[in-house]
Amino acid sequence: MPGMNYDRYCDFIGSSSELTRLKEKVEHIARSDAKILVTGESGVGKELVARRIHKFSPRATWPFVAVNCAGLPEALLESQLFGHVKGSFTGAYRDRLGQFEVADKGTVFLDEVSEMTLRMQGLLLRFLETGELQKVGLDRQTRTVNVRVVSATNRSLREMIAEGTFREDLFYRLDVIHVEVPPLREHKEDVPQLIEHFLKRFSQNGGSRPRTLAPEVIGMLVDHPWPGNVRELENAIEHLVVTSRADVIQVDDMPLSIRRPRAVAVRPKVERRRAVVDDLYRQVIDERQSFWTSVYPMYMRRDITRSNVRDLVRRVLKEARGNYKIVTRLFNLQPQDYKKLLNFLRKHDCHVPFKEYR
Numbered sequence: 001m002p003g004m005n006y007d008r009y010c011d012f013i014g015s016s017s018e019l020t021r022l023k024e025k026v027e028h029i030a031r032s033d034a035k036i037l038v039t040g041e042s043g044v045g046k047e048l049v050a051r052r053i054h055k056f057s058p059r060a061t062w063p064f065v066a067v068n069c070a071g072l073p074e075a076l077l078e079s080q081l082f083g084h085v086k087g088s089f090t091g092a093y094r095d096r097l098g099q100f101e102v103a104d105k106g107t108v109f110l111d112e113v114s115e116m117t118l119r120m121q122g123l124l125l126r127f128l129e130t131g132e133l134q135k136v137g138l139d140r141q142t143r144t145v146n147v148r149v150v151s152a153t154n155r156s157l158r159e160m161i162a163e164g165t166f167r168e169d170l171f172y173r174l175d176v177i178h179v180e181v182p183p184l185r186e187h188k189e190d191v192p193q194l195i196e197h198f199l200k201r202f203s204q205n206g207g208s209r210p211r212t213l214a215p216e217v218i219g220m221l222v223d224h225p226w227p228g229n230v231r232e233l234e235n236a237i238e239h240l241v242v243t244s245r246a247d248v249i250q251v252d253d254m255p256l257s258i259r260r261p262r263a264v265a266v267r268p269k270v271e272r273r274r275a276v277v278d279d280l281y282r283q284v285i286d287e288r289q290s291f292w293t294s295v296y297p298m299y300m301r302r303d304i305t306r307s308n309v310r311d312l313v314r315r316v317l318k319e320a321r322g323n324y325k326i327v328t329r330l331f332n333l334q335p336q337d338y339k340k341l342l343n344f345l346r347k348h349d350c351h352v353p354f355k356e357y358r
């Protein structure tokens with residue numbers, strides 16, 4: 001995979017006033033030892049900020065350890081953070097260091113800290129108050145460690161406190177200094193610079209020649225709302241570099257989900273309809289995206305119309321010589337999705353009689 005051996009957290013790109021202020025703040029607060037809570041939507045760069053805080057801190061020569069608090073069962077998270085002793089639960093074949101111990105003298109990044117259970121929140125609070133580690137399976141404290149805690153969340157902890165799902169006392173412990181990372185749509189002037197950065201990185205990593213984007217494409221990317229923030233932009237550029245062969249990437253190479261509706265709307269109707277079905281066809285057939293994750297959401301969001309879907313079905317059904325089982329496969333669906341697909345097409349009046357193509 002391109003980008004595998006590249007440290008995607010080493011550059012902090014952007015010169016808008018928002019990002020300049022953020023960079024300055026990060027470098028300033030890095031020097032102290034105070035706990036920091038980083039907030040912002042998903043994909044804005046919260047982990048990047050946490051890593052930079054570590055990098056500019058006096059702890060930089062000691063470890064930085066990131067722990068994601070979401071998605072792990074409570075018992076596993078507890079042993080990840082605090083460690084465990086041999087035999088403390090099924091599968092604990094030997095003693096294990098917790099991440100707080102691994103990071104001694106360095107920084108621990110607690111990502112998605114809002115997702116901890118109330119019991120884990122209690123354990124974390126006790127650790128933050130005393131610095132003493134209690135391993136799973138041991139009654140006494142093992143040792144004290146010296147770590148700086150930087151945590152991150154994309155949820156409002158204040159709302160969670162009001163709901164009773166986040167401890168207020170823990171919140172005040174974690175939120176000594178607050179850093180808010182703005183969504184990309186609030187500093188769009190950084191988009192061209194970010195594009196250039198990612199283009200260079202993905203072209204280099206994929207070993208391909210340098211690529212550029214046509215000016216219209218850059219304009220389109222600047223206009224895009226980027227609900228998934230910098231991560232979405234990064235993925236979009238990687239996708240472009242991998243899928244397009246041209247040296248200068250054009251509007252036609254862009255996925256439909258990013259194209260500006262206006263740019264499409266100026267074309268005559270028939271031509272527009274044909275362009276849309278060409279795109280859908282390319283996504284599903286050439287790029288092997290599943291119908292459910294590509295066409296279906298666009299239709300439900302009304303980015304494409306019923307007749308667009310019907311045009312696509314007609315084209316693919318023709319290739320499948322009227323066989324909907326083959327259409328199911330060409331749409332990158334499992335054989336058992338056959339009925340679901342037909343039901344969807346019938347319900348939305350996109351079912352084309354197969355007899356026309358037999």
Ligand SMILES: Nc1ncnc2c1ncn2[C@@H]1O[C@H](COP(=O)(O)OP(=O)(O)O)[C@@H](O)[C@H]1O
Pocket residue numbers: 008009011012013014040041042043044045046047048049230231234
């Ligand atoms: N200002 C930026 N400059 C360069 N890359 C960035 C920037 N902000 C975010 N990224 C990249 O975007 C991706 C998502 O960032 P991340 O810190 O994981 O977001 P979050 O933790 O807020 O979900 C990462 O690959 C990161 O390197």
Ligand SMILES: [Mg+2]
Pocket residue numbers: 043046047111
């Ligand atoms: Mg993250």
